[in-house]
């Protein structure tokens with residue numbers, strides 16, 4: 001899944017203003033809900049941490065070749081660590097104890113892994129959900145080879161937000177009686 005979609009899905013699912021807020025939501029303008037921004041950050045974290053340093057080095061070298069073709073070495077190990085459900089969920093569990101307020105937005109990390117699992121396939125950018133215990137990769141569909149998948153996950157956001165608005169409106173009516 002592309003990194004911008006990861007950011008938007010993280011904020012949509014793992015913030016108080018989004019689905020994570022349940023029926024009541026954040027109860028404030030969305031931009032003042034800090035869990036939106038934290039979820040957005042955790043949503044891009046797996047790609048930013050694993051590919052960010054290599055991308056900076058690639059830019060400083062004058063962008064030779066194709067970034068994704070020459071990405072390798074330690075970057076791949078880091079990519080597998082950051083794209084592991086085991087590691088992502090362990091991080092959420094640690095944050096739940098250390099900084100409880102971060103636990104909900106931090107779920108955007110394992111959400112990123114789960115969504116990559118179905119939108120990547122075997123290969124360099126396969127999703128090693130059980131890493132470091134196994135390098136097995138979920139047999140998903142490569143989003144960069146299937147534009148329909150990209151259209152699908154972007155278009156799905158509209159009914160999700162509309163459904164959320166309707167659901168919340170129902171909650172207010174019940175609460176007002």
Ligand SMILES: [Zn+2]
Nearest residue numbers: 046047112116
């Ligand atoms: Zn990713």
